[in-house]
Amino acid sequence: MTRVKTALIIGGGIAGPVTALALRKAGIEATVYEAYSGSASADATGGVLNIAPNGLDALRVVGAEEAVCAIGQPMADMVFENGRGRRMGGAAGLSGLPPTRTVRRADLHRVLHEHAVGQGVTIEHGKRLVGVVETPAGVTAEFADGDTASADVLIGADGIRSTVRTLIDPDAPGPRYVGLVGFGVGDYVPGNGDPNARPGTMHFAFGKRAFFGHWTQSDGSVALFSNLPHEPISTAEARAIPGETWLRRLREAHAGDVPAERLLREAGPENLLVAGPLELMPALPHWHRDRLVLVGDSAHAPSASSGQGASLAMESGLQLARCLRDMDDPSAAFTAYERLRRPRTEKIAADAARTNNNKAAGPATKALMGLLMPIMTRTFLTPEKMLGFAQRHHVDWDAPVLA
Secondary structure: OOOOOEEEEEOOOOHHHHHHHHHHHOOOEEEEEEOOOOOOOOOOOOOEEEEOHHHHHHHHHOOOHHHHHHHOEEEOEEEEEEOOOOEEEEEEOOOOOOOEEEEEHHHHHHHHHHHHHHOOOEEEEOOOEEEEEEEOOEEEEEEOOOOEEEEOEEEEOOOOOOHHHHHHOOOOOOOEEEEEEEEEEEEEOOOOOOOOOOOOEEEEEEOOOOEEEEEEOOOOOEEEEEEEEOOOOOHHHHHHOOHHHHHHHHHHHOOOOOOHHHHHHHOOHHHEEEEEEEEEOOOOOOOEEOOEEEOHHHOOOOOHHHOOHHHHHHHHHHHHHHHHHHOOOHHHHHHHHHHHHHHHHHHHHHHHHHHHHHHOOOHHHHHHHHHHHHHHHHOOOOHHHHHHHHHOOOOOOOOOOOO
């Protein structure tokens, strides 16, 4: 029987509640500590994200799949286009798997919190971690408000700018900017809808100067995102620039792009969301130390181009709980957890990095892609080849973890 009976989880975004639910299922009492006050969390701002079939599979284990599906729009297939709106290829959903769900980040946080609390998980808000004290028997978290909390292990689910990561390894690398700033534009009905657009299809387009995606939502409104090449800029700096200024820059970048030019012309600043710079986590030397361990974006954050960030965080929460359930020694459990997760997360991050390079490619490369992609998607670049490794992954909760 495991010696780990209690856990402190730092971070109440996506990985935190899911990990707490998995630990509770494993017989370990976990409390989540979120730095933000009220019901908000550090990651709750933002537009939409995808929960891929592998993420839904992980949510099924902790009983949250149905609640998340209820707030998400199914995306059954993808279409790849050039900036003129010409189809270059596509990928239907994989057989035997549910469709990806596109969800609003704030709604996802709310649903995960509600489900965790409903299952008996305690979530404390306004608790910003500033330090830890470790002993042979456990670990004590120290918070900025002077409070402390103790448990057998401490889990860092505190995102891409993780405090726990720096406590594990002060020399650990931080997030790396990929050269693109993300924007979301949506929640409005255009004056001249796209007759070829239908709910359930996500369109990805390589525009002349920036990459964009668009889809029709269930209520008939449209949503568009843009990845704009830009010199390094922080999220705070990007959001300090007026929406009117960004909208003008996006209109200039997407001049001539179909349908981005028209959609941006009809949108107003109130429809614009500045997501900020797209970042990824480089491979970390260390995921754990003594009684501290990382989960989710704090350990492995592929760029948003992967469409897998949230789903990978959910998988990792399950795998960490399995390892702590089945191994007496926390250090051995953390080693097994890293062995199970590192190769998969690093491969998906590397694939996303190549996608980022394509998004920021010059005109010659985009022209070559326009010639080759239709051939590739009709021959060897099948949906299974593109999506199978990421989306067919299954965490076998009932299988014992072997050292």
